[in-house]
Amino acid sequence: MSLQKSKIQLRKQILQERRSLNPTVWKEKSFQLCKNLETFSLFQSAKTILAYFSIRQEPDLSFLFNSSQKWGFPRCVGQSLVWHIWQRGEILETGVYGILEPQSKAVMIDAAEVDLILVPAVACDAKGYRLGYGGGYYDRMLSSPEWYSIPTVGIIFDFAYLPSLPKDNWDQPLNAICTETKLLMI
Template sequence: MLNQTKPELRRLLIKQRRSLLKKDWKEKSDQLCQNLKKYSLFQQSKTILSYFSFRQEPDLSLLWSNTTKIWGFPRCVEQSLTWHCWQPGDVYEINRYGILEPNINLPQLKPGEVDLILVPSVACDTQGYRLGYGGGFYDRMLSLPEWNSIPTIGIIFDFAYLPQLPIDAWDKPLNAVCTESNFFDLRV
């Protein structure tokens, strides 16, 4: 797959993800959540940044209920992300991309309050590099000094865990990758 460009690979993998039957998608998502819950990096974190599933990304909603953790979700503001506390029952909106976002009036989280970032990804590779959607929102955020020391976990399904991705100079590897069947701690 390395001979494909990022846009080609992105199209192929999103198409594959969206072709999952709803039942299989939900089952894989729930398995991924159970897998993630087992790892110390997740267990020890008190404040976690997550995302609302879009275009059949793994659904992490199983993690949000019955928990003592504080959850943060992104809002797209121009070319960056702001993070707001959100829990089931709180208000959310749909942004211009069709993605759910927490209401702007919910409390905002600062980098120093965050223990872990669950990063939505189209694909990840064995070195921790991530293929995103091409907007650069996470790349820009994770390159900032106040964010780049917070542990990151790429969230993908098994088929999107690849041996190698095409990378650019600005790409930063994630610390770990979680799929429905495995957890890869890449902090070696």
């Protein structure tokens, strides 16, 4: 079986499991994940954090967005992620993939300002590799010099933490993984 085919099948399987979560269970798992993340020293010391708005029952990080940190969220522009500051209550737009995004006129964030990146994932493995949605946006960003030294945390539920994942040579490992029951440094 080819690497891409195995990634596609694994992605389909885990997304199906995530979609099957009861909404109450999903919210509770998300809340516990956020509580776990709040105990992480890198989170506590970060002044500017990049995050995401949950889609397809990804872990919901919105419980964190009232904290004192400055929050950045991506807009998909061409093949890149462009990051903007966002505060609760500011208007969001629906982007090309149906994901909520800050407005294009929102203040942009430079990589030099960022202390921590919370990375959405379909699955993560024990070596910090991540299975994403297949667009390559995060791998491209994290491989560029201005971003690769910023700490990254993969955000998943326990069932999406696997011993190993198929990986390509462009896949970028993460520094840590956070689930609803554990926080693992890689």
